[in-house]
Amino acid sequence: MSPETAPAASEADRPAPSLRELFVGFLSVAVVAFGGVLPIARRAVVERYKWVDSDEFTELVGLAQFLPGPNIVNLSIVIGSRFRGVPGAIAAFCGLTLAPAVFVIIAGTLFARYSDEPAVADLLSGLAAGAAGLVIAMAGRMGERLWRRPSVQGLGVVAAAFIGIAVLGLPLLWVMLGLAPVSVALAWWSLR
């Protein structure tokens, strides 16, 4: 969490980015973002463009993760709107998504057309294996703090969510409605 004093001082020093800069900035994040976008976004937004400082970024990521919807998209909206209101949010969002949407459709169409070719099917199966491993590693990374200081409540919620979805195949809505209040209540209680 950011200290009370730091952001006010540093925000004043920096000129607010223009709509074009927001678009290009998020485009530059999107075109090199493989797997996890957040570390790349951090490098661009904090280190290269200096739009927000490190603490602010951590706080914005917390917000983007708390809000429903894709985290990096939420982050682009929050940063874009902070500087340029609604047009800023739209510029950042378009920078982030337009070019990659075109890439992904081209790649998808090509793969679909040649998916009967054994070589393409083999390539895709191999890619899918890598992608599955990536998601497992992501869960492991997100839990770093929890693994280091494990708590019964935290591990219990992780296990319950995993079992509900992966083992029992329950609809996500039930799992969320069942577990979110419990988990937030446990967090509230442990903050005392």
Add this chain to the structure above:
Amino acid sequence: MNDDSVLGQLATHFLLISLLAVGGANAVLPEMHRQVVDVAGWMTNEQFAQTFAIAQAVPGPNVLIVTLIGWHVAGPAGALVTTLAMCGPTCVLAYVVGGIWHRFRYAKWRRAIQGGLVPLTIGLIAASGFLLAQGAARSLPTALYITLTALVLLFTRISPLWMLFGGGLLGLLRLI
């Protein structure tokens, strides 16, 4: 099924999914899978795993898997509908809440919500990884490569791209 009803279904599915997507697109993959493969039958299990792989191998936010699913189901209109349904409402929410959130950063309720959602998100993403692994593991060597990728990306800082391309290459050579 006519086109309108398919687009309507896509919009409804992905709108609901987006509102449940606390923790991002990867946390709702099993729900997408349930809707797209099990309920609607728009894709096979394998097609879903491959679509996810393509979305990961192409640069950009990983939410773009929904664009690709929409494209697969209903062409350009489908791609537009799924992408807007997945991003539109949550963007509005992010815009509104973004302003308020900063003001309450020391409030206990805010920290409790943030803290409580972390383990939930971890469990959901782990479940996604498990189900994707089930879809992708067509042989013992594939399962080993999934495990290797997870371990390498967990314990080293190398770019995930190398492990994706490594998998693609090994697949191409029929080694996994």
